[in-house]
Amino acid sequence: xxxxxxxxxxxxxxxxxxxxxxxxxxxxxxxxxxxxxxxxxxxxxxxxxxxxxxxxxxxxxxxxxxxxxxxxxxxxxxxxxxxxxxxxxxxxxxxxxxxxxxxxxxxxxxxxxxxxxxxxxxxxxxxxxxxxxxxxxxxxxxxxxxxxxxxxxxxxxxxxxxxxxxxxxxxxxxxxxxxxxxxxxxxxxxxxxxxxxxxxxxxxxxxxxxxxxxxxxxxxxxxxxxxxxxxxxxxxxxx
Ligand code: SF4
Numbered sequence: 577x578x579x580x581x582x583x584x585x586x587x588x589x590x591x592x593x594x595x596x597x598x599x600x601x602x603x604x605x606x607x608x609x610x611x612x613x614x615x616x617x618x619x620x621x622x623x624x625x626x627x628x629x630x631x632x633x634x635x636x637x638x639x640x641x642x643x644x645x646x647x648x649x650x651x652x653x654x655x656x657x658x659x660x661x662x663x664x665x666x667x668x669x670x671x672x673x674x675x676x677x678x679x680x681x682x683x684x685x686x687x688x689x690x691x692x693x694x695x696x697x698x699x700x701x702x703x704x705x706x707x708x709x710x711x712x713x714x715x716x717x718x719x720x721x722x723x724x725x726x727x728x729x730x731x732x733x734x735x736x737x738x739x740x741x742x743x744x745x746x747x748x749x750x751x752x753x754x755x756x757x758x759x760x761x762x763x764x765x766x767x768x769x770x771x772x773x774x775x776x777x778x779x780x781x782x783x784x785x786x787x788x789x790x791x792x793x794x795x796x797x798x799x800x801x802x803x804x805x806x807x808x809x810x811x812x813x814x815x
């Protein structure tokens with residue numbers, strides 16, 4: 577997976593640079609729809625070498641950087657975290673987005689403190705996928721053992737939702753977006769795409785989303801919508 581596109585620039589809605597780094601691998605790995613966690617290595621030196629080269633492309637043009645790594649920020653090696661701090665300082669990044677699974681939520685305050693000391697505000701995104709607890713935990717196996725959206729949101733700033741799955745409806749998807757907007761600063765909607773897992777996209781649900789909800793939220797500055805999981809410009813194959 578080393579020939580993947582790992583740097584991109586998002587020019588619309590919350591403009592920012594984005595890097596796809598590589599870590600030791602998601603510690604959860606149980607989400608039934610996910611094979612992203614295969615982008616990992618248990619060789620921290622190799623990860624750092626790759627990550628340093630990716631981070632070298634950051635210019636700071638918008639003062640905002642999103643770091644994703646097919647897992648949580650705590651899966652990144654120490655040298656890479658030091659390099660992220662250094663690059664933020666050097667390129668005047670003031671807002672830094674990371675991903676984090678629910679299981680690591682208690683590690684977030686220390687991360688915020690560390691980057692605040694460097695003048696950087698950290699925004700943490702959690703993959704909730706849906707606020708329907710039964711669907712989320714029974715079918716998607718997310719490992720978020722609470723129901724209250726406020727409780728889920730408390731340690732985090734942003735959330736991801738996953739649409740295009742069997743059983744979802746206009747009402748359920750809209751309820752998820754509105755709940756996300758009520759409790760988080762920003763919401764990122766991902767549409768399910770075929771991957772190597774046994775969870776498949778439901779074309780009828782995707783059509784429903786595109787017809788009924790995409791027009792409603794397309795221009796909402798607090799909602800990112802990825803109709804394809806490479807829409808942010810990372811994760812695809814390099815040209
Ligand atoms: S926490 Fe994220 S990377 Fe880990 S298995 Fe779930 S969706 Fe995949």
